[in-house]
Amino acid sequence: MRFQGIFCILGIVLAVFVNDSAGEDNLFPEDLKIEVSRGGLSPWEENCTTTLSANGSGRCTRYIPEKVGEPPISDVEFQVSEEQLAKLWEVLNNNSFFELRENYTDETVAGGEFIAVSVQANQAHHQVTVENMEVEAITKIAEVISLVTHKDCEQ
Secondary structure (H helix, E strand, O other): OHHHHHHHHHHHHHHHHHHHHHHOOOOOOOOOEEEEEEEEOOOOOOEEEEEEEOOOEEEEEEEOOOOOOOOOOEEEEEEOOHHHHHHHHHHHHHOOHHHOOOEEEOOOOOOOEEEEEEEEEOOEEEEEEEEOOOOHHHHHHHHHHHHHOOHHHOO
16 A cells, blocks of 8 residues: 555656656747737827747738828738747746736826737736836846847837
8 A cells, every 4th residue: 555655656756747848848838929019109109019929920010000091111021930939938937927917007197108018828818018117027028029020120
């Protein structure tokens, strides 16, 4: 009886170790999708939306919100590497993105700027929107996203 309990515990430990080791091969979730929108809060100010998918495809669209139906200022598709996506995933986790509140707003400022970061990963979704203030974690995430995206995405 005593040995059965030990073997059971060893089996559980081995199963956990094997599952953890298998996860190390995945540098980021297979369903990873990141979308960042930023720009001015006024409808005549330029905005930019950048999307990145787990397959490395990216798209950056710069536009003026009030010009509905008109072509965007620019619309660029690009590719990022697995290493770049792994770095983004690392930055999201190191800055506790999934624990951040959904909204950060300085209501004493009229107009101004915003950034919204939306992440889908591991069958979950989280979005953080920041208006007229700085949230250090979002700033760090946005800096890394800027490093890996196309130069036309810079604002």
